[in-house]
Amino acid sequence: MQRYYKIVLWSLGCVILWLLIQFPLQQVLPNYKAIPQPFAGQTIVLDPGHGGPDGGAKGSNNLDEKNITLEVAKLIRHYLEQAGAVVYLTREDDRDLANKDTKGLSRRKSEDIRNRLAFIKEKEADLFLTIHLNAIPNPRWSGSQTFFYPSFTENKLLAESIQTELIANMKNTDRTPLQIDTVYLLKHAEVPGALVELGFLSNEQERALLEKTSYQKKLAASVYQGMLQFTLEESQ
Ligand SMILES: [Zn+2]
Numbered sequence: 001m002q003r004y005y006k007i008v009l010w011s012l013g014c015v016i017l018w019l020l021i022q023f024p025l026q027q028v029l030p031n032y033k034a035i036p037q038p039f040a041g042q043t044i045v046l047d048p049g050h051g052g053p054d055g056g057a058k059g060s061n062n063l064d065e066k067n068i069t070l071e072v073a074k075l076i077r078h079y080l081e082q083a084g085a086v087v088y089l090t091r092e093d094d095r096d097l098a099n100k101d102t103k104g105l106s107r108r109k110s111e112d113i114r115n116r117l118a119f120i121k122e123k124e125a126d127l128f129l130t131i132h133l134n135a136i137p138n139p140r141w142s143g144s145q146t147f148f149y150p151s152f153t154e155n156k157l158l159a160e161s162i163q164t165e166l167i168a169n170m171k172n173t174d175r176t177p178l179q180i181d182t183v184y185l186l187k188h189a190e191v192p193g194a195l196v197e198l199g200f201l202s203n204e205q206e207r208a209l210l211e212k213t214s215y216q217k218k219l220a221a222s223v224y225q226g227m228l229q230f231t232l233e234e235s236q
Contacts, residue, residue: 010041037084038231044085045125047116047185048073049132052096054109057135057201063211065133065201066094071213072198073131075220076227083228088123090116113184120189127158128193129223130185133210135202142203143173144219146226147195149186150179154234159194161233162226166196169222172206173199196223 048069050056056065070091077087090097097115098108120128134141144166148159159177167173180186183195198219199206209215 007041014040038228038235039080039083039085042085042126042231043124044080044087044227045090045120045123045128046073046076046080046087047090047120047128047130049130050096051091051094051112052098052108053105054096054112057133059201059207059211061211065135068133068198068210068216069131070094072216072220072223075217076129076131076223079221079224080227083224088119088125090119117185117188120185120191120193125191127191127227128185128189129227130183130193130195131223132195132197134197134200136200137202139203142200142206143175144170144199145173145175145197146177147180147183147186147197148177149181149183151187151189152192154192154230155186155194157233158192158227158230161230162194162196162223165222165226165229166219169218169225 048066050064050066050069052066054066056069058064059068070089070093073089077089080087096108096112097119098111102108102111116130134145144163146159146163146166148155150156156177156179163175163177167175180195186193186195199210201207201210
């Protein structure tokens, strides 16, 4: 309830501020149009999977899962910030979130994932996305896919919105959003969120695409569009 009142008060403040700014600007500039800010007042955490000693799935050209998730997260951040969101990335560069003295990859990995969860809480996020890439031994699998854990009703809606946009824009995936019960972050986060698997590094053709900036931009734009649709529907 407290959060609800905070949002209402904040929105009211925004409307008043908008009216105050809007009126004089429209007088000065007849062609002035207010830029809509659909994510105004929202804090979003983007979590680029892996990092540092944990490279995630292997790619080529020194580009592993950890590099591509970071690039795409930064691109999504750009779109969200343009739309008024406050965005935090769990990492800005090639590192994990374990403490520097922790030894051993598996110990680092469990500390890392706990710290990612703590990060979402600490930033008081309204929404989060964890971003990964898939790899399985069978090279025939391909296509991006969004996953959710049903701890909040919003989670499924968010995953559906993102997946709908990925299907429509990427034109190389017909995967449906799927419930997953084994992802620590999705299970334990106290705010709505989803996991986006951007594609399969184990598929040679898709790997070549995933390593291209133009393809990464298209993925990021699609994920953003999905988040936007979700937010617009939620605010109705
Ligand atoms: Zn991963």
